[in-house]
Amino acid sequence: GQNIDQPTEMTATEGAIVQINCTYQTSGFNGLFWYQQHAGEAPTFLSYNVLDGLEEKGRFSSFLSRSKGYSYLLLKELQMKDSASYLCAVMDSNYQLIWGAGTKLIIKP
Amino acid sequence: GAVVSQHPSWVICKSGTSVKIECRSLDFQATTMFWYRQFPKQSLMLMATSNEGSKATYEQGVEKDKFLINHASLTLSTLTVTSAHPEDSSFYICSARGRGTGVESEQYFGPGTRLTVT
Numbered sequence: 001g002q003n004i005d006q007p008t009e010m011t012a013t014e015g016a017i018v019q020i021n022c023t024y025q026t027s028g029f030n031g032l033f034w035y036q037q038h039a040g041e042a043p044t045f046l047s048y049n050v051l052d053g054l055e056e057k058g059r060f061s062s063f064l065s066r067s068k069g070y071s072y073l074l075l076k077e078l079q080m081k082d083s084a085s086y087l088c089a090v091m092d093s094n095y096q097l098i099w100g101a102g103t104k105l106i107i108k109p
Numbered sequence: 110g111a112v113v114s115q116h117p118s119w120v121i122c123k124s125g126t127s128v129k130i131e132c133r134s135l136d137f138q139a140t141t142m143f144w145y146r147q148f149p150k151q152s153l154m155l156m157a158t159s160n161e162g163s164k165a166t167y168e169q170g171v172e173k174d175k176f177l178i179n180h181a182s183l184t185l186s187t188l189t190v191t192s193a194h195p196e197d198s199s200f201y202i203c204s205a206r207g208r209g210t211g212v213e214s215e216q217y218f219g220p221g222t223r224l225t226v227t
Contacts (some may be wrong), residue, residue, distance in 0.1 A: 033215070042202050043153070087152065093205040097216060103154040108148075 001028045005088075006088050011106045012078055013033045020086050020098065020103045026072035028093020034062050034073045035087040043087055046073070084105045111137045113205050122193055122226055129189045130222045132203030138183040139205035141214060144176075147200045159186055173201035193226045200224075 003025045012018040024032070031050040035043035049055055049064035049071060061074040073086055088100040112135040122128050132142060143158050145153040157173075159165035159180035167173045177189040186205075190197055200223050204216035 040221075040223075042221045044218070048215060049200055074170075096158070097155075099153050102151070 001097045002090075002092065004088055004090060004098055006086075006100045006103045008101070009104045009106065010099055011108060012075075014078055014080060014107055014109050016075050016078050017074065018078060018105065020075075020088075020105065022071045022073070022088030022100055024069050024071070024088070024090045024098070024100075026090045026092045026098055029066060030091040030093065030095055032062075032064055032071050033089045033091070034060075034071075035089065036083045039084075046086075078107050080107050080109070083084070111135075111205070111217040112209070113139075113203065113217045113219040115203055115222050116153055117222060119219060119223040120225070124194055124226055125192055127189055127191045128193055128224060129187055130201055130203075130224075132186045132188070132205065132219050134184045134205040134217070137205075137207045137216070137217075139207060140183065141184070141206045142180055142186040143204045143206070144178060144188050145202045145204065146187075147221075153202065156188075174204075179189060190224065193224070195226045197227045 006022045033048050034046040036046050037043040049062050054063045059076045064071045085102040085104050087102045089097045093105035114133045116131045128165050144156045155168050156171045157165045157167045157178050159178050161180050163182050165178035180186040200219040200221050203219045205217050
């Protein structure tokens with residue numbers, strides 16, 4: 001079956017760095033997405049990786065290793081507004097998004 | 110970036126009534142639209158995928174006669190929850206995808222509709 005694993009919850013300190021991991025097993029691979037979702041709101045797009053390596057976008061970076069079925073989202077200079085759930089999703093061979101359960105990130109002052 | 114709107118943003122209805130939720134892509138043509146449901150503290154659960162002009166494809170366990178989806182145009186899809194019951198209370202989110210593959214296949218999400226059935 002298809003499976004996306006990511007930690008349920010993480011806690012970090014304002015101003016610090018946090019890495020949220022995601023491992024996947026899917027039928028085919030057409031890219032991996034990271035979305036941010038604040039409570040009670042719809043997800044918003046953060047990043048897309050289809051090739052191995054690191055994609056940097058401001059304070060957020062996303063890494064992909066297709067051979068390992070692994071990705072991480074790196075958040076630097078954490079701010080209180082970064083408290084949210086972070087969803088990892090993989091697009092399979094049918095261009096269907098397979099969603100992880102999300103990682104709730106709690107930022108403490 | 111692309112914008113997807115959803116209406117209404119929240120709705121309260123009585124058990125046994127039907128509710129229609131609209132999803133519109135405002136500045137692009139959405140060849141595919143997705144309907145998700147999300148219960149508190151859980152991840153998104155895909156309910157169905159609809160392509161413009163064709164019948165929706167429902168995920169296993171989702172009743173197609175209860176959740177009616179119509180994708181009549183490239184900018185509008187509707188989800189009708191028929192004979193709603195309290196267990197249908199949830200956060201319903203639509204997303205839309207335009208043409209192309211790769212990063213162009215990014216899904217743009219609507220703001221969601223919170224349905225409460227009393």
